[in-house]
Amino acid sequence: MNNTELAKKLVELIGSKDNVLKATNCMTRLRITVKDPSRVKEAEIKTTEGVLGLVKENNAYQIVLGPGKAKKVADICTDELGLTKVNDSLGNWQDNKAAMKALQKEHPVKKAIRTIAEIFIPLIPAIIAAGLFNGFSSLISTLQGQQVLASDGFWKVLQLIFSLIGSGFLGYFAIYTGINSAKQFGATEGMGGMIGAISIGGNIVAISTIFGLYNAEVPLNSILTTGKGGIMGVILGVWILSKIEKAIRKRVPDVLDLILTPFLSLFITALIFVLVIMPVTGFASDLLVSGLSVIIDSANPIVSVISGYVLSALFLPMVLLGLHHGLIPIYAIQLETMGGVSLFPVLAMAGAGQVGAAIAIFLIAKRVDNKNIQKVIAGALPAGFLGVGEPLIYGVTLPLFKPFFTAGLGAGFGGAYIMLTKVLANAWGPSGLVAIPIMKPESMLNFFLGLVISYIGGFVITYFVIKDEDVANV
Incomplete structure (x- = not known):
């Protein structure tokens, strides 16, 4: 069975196209959220040629296909068979209501973990690629330091290119996280990216100094500094942005929505984010790292x-x-x-x-x-x-x-x-x-x-x- 045949078979077994709320993939799994789980033929999916396993959480199904294959089958499902990553059907409100109720029954911890997964899974290929490029860049630098490789010419250019590509993602990880968080929470994606960019902006240090929150001698010990709170702060900040944006949009006249909603949403969120969320999540992150150091980085x-x-x-x-x-x-x-x-x-x-x-x-x-x-x-x-x-x-x-x-x-x-x-x-x-x-x-x-x-x-x-x-x- 080729990938196209497998995709068609899986769409049939999950209850057809109109039973799908959204479809995507991670490294090894086709991830599908359905409206009505009773229409899904789970036993037949498990025995379908090419399927390695099936994991179910309420109305969310993870069909294990393996690396590469999961992406190819997902692309066929969305590009050729009409499944969408975000359901845009408004017609069958009864199905949508039932699906939302199924999600509401989900345990809060699992719901939070599922949301985190949805934020980071699309970033995994870039995370892997950036790690590989940074790894090769670091390896070349090490070999140059040991005089195994020349410190100029071809190897220097290659090291710089690898470093450039790797830092192109990891250096702006907060921005990508902000964009994906906005997708999950229903905020404007570009504005979610702006919250991520704010967290790594240079002006944070100046603001922190004015409020007496910056430790010039040991910057990393500052209550507020660039990057404080990390991606967890960004995720929380974007969640707050989504609430504020929706509340403002309800109250702003349509003619002024395009101007006032983004301006007010970002201004209010930025104040809360910089002065409250970043210091609080920064403290939590420092506490987590300290706790992990006891068991993970112990000297014992x-x-x-x-x-x-x-x-x-x-x-x-x-x-x-x-x-x-x-x-x-x-x-x-x-x-x-x-x-x-x-x-x-x-x-x-x-x-x-x-x-x-x-x-x-x-x-x-x-x-x-x-x-x-x-x-x-x-x-x-x-x-x-x-x-x-x-x-x-x-x-x-x-x-x-x-x-x-x-x-x-x-x-x-x-x-x-x-x-x-x-x-x-x-x-x-x-x-x-x-x-x-x-x-x-x-x-x-x-x-x-x-x-x-x-x-x-x-x-x-x-x-x-x-x-x-x-x-x-x-």
């Missing part, structure tokens, strides 16, 4: 080993529950305050544990002559090594149940090593071998060794815990 090796093991071992259950998107703001806060991300490399070990577990199951399956599992694993392992874990999770370890947990226990050893050696990444994205280039140059080798330890840990624990009958009877 015992604490590092224990925290690294536990975080890696528990990460995949968080993925299944959809809670992993809630970690993105923490990654961003670390990147802003530390110049790198230490949590992502630790959690990336979870996928490596799945790879080791799958290899162990493959050998057991070969021993008991279960050719079906051997075939599934052989097809899913390459993606697993490259950091795409869904085929192994949904096709192998989760259906067998026990290996899902033995893989996590094995991954914990790699996480402990990563934490102990203080591996730091330039960004976050896919895990596995393809994540090596986004690590800091001095961390690349230790990240690779962490993967190897996780492969071995997942293999050993799974091989000795899983019995032949566990695999033979599947």
